[in-house]
Amino acid sequence: MLPTIALVGRPNVGKSTLFNRLTKTRDALVADLPGLTRDRHYGRGVIGSKPYLVVDTGGFEPLVDSGILKEMARQTLLAIDEADVVIFLVDGRNGLAPQDKVIADRLRKSQRPVLLAVNKTEGMQRAIASAEFHELALGDPLSISSAHGEGVRDLVELALEHF
Ligand code: GDP
Ligand code: MG
Numbered sequence: 001m002l003p004t005i006a007l008v009g010r011p012n013v014g015k016s017t018l019f020n021r022l023t024k025t026r027d028a029l030v031a032d033l034p035g036l037t038r039d040r041h042y043g044r045g046v047i048g049s050k051p052y053l054v055v056d057t058g059g060f061e062p063l064v065d066s067g068i069l070k071e072m073a074r075q076t077l078l079a080i081d082e083a084d085v086v087i088f089l090v091d092g093r094n095g096l097a098p099q100d101k102v103i104a105d106r107l108r109k110s111q112r113p114v115l116l117a118v119n120k121t122e123g124m125q126r127a128i129a130s131a132e133f134h135e136l137a138l139g140d141p142l143s144i145s146s147a148h149g150e151g152v153r154d155l156v157e158l159a160l161e162h163f
Contacts, residue, residue: 002044003163004053005126005156006083010099013089014119018146019043019056022156047156050163055079055101077106082084083111085159088138092118092129096136104136114140115159122148
């Protein structure tokens with residue numbers, strides 16, 4: 001089984017943008033995996049000669065307890081469960097949000113290795129963009145830009161270094 005990276009974070013932080021960048025290969029899409037749903041989107045990526053699976057999630061709304069949002073939160077928890085490592089995306093332009101703290105707590109309980117990635121930091125000073133996210137206590141935040149590809153390779157290499 002390939003190492004599996006789950007992309008987790010509140011809506012609009014850039015998970016799908018990162019997913020698309022990581023899976024931009026000819027045979028990226030993995031169809032027919034058990035558990036495939038609208039809210040967990042599987043793809044294949046390769047870094048160097050190392051293949052991996054990446055799971056996009058539809059959004060994490062732990063503060064909302066009804067209907068579709070509850071189902072999306074459930075799917076995200078399942079994605080965390082089946083992941084070998086989690087990339088937790090936050091938004092360096094909007095800054096730290098209350099939902100980020102809820103997700104961080106959940107991730108700490110998951111016992112999965114977590115990399116905290118501060119997205120949308122193109123054109124920003126990395127240290128300044130990431131400073132406030134130290135508060136999440138998930139290690140050193142890594143500044144990236146999913147849209148521009150900055151920091152993405154380093155992030156994935158770190159995520160997979162033990163696989
Ligand atoms: P998701 O809801 O977490 O899957 O987020 P999306 O990937 O759909 O992105 C949400 C919005 O953020 C879209 O308008 C993206 O174009 C934008 N976005 C994603 N990554 C970046 C980035 O690195 N920089 C900037 N400036 N915008 C980004
Ligand atoms: Mg998305």
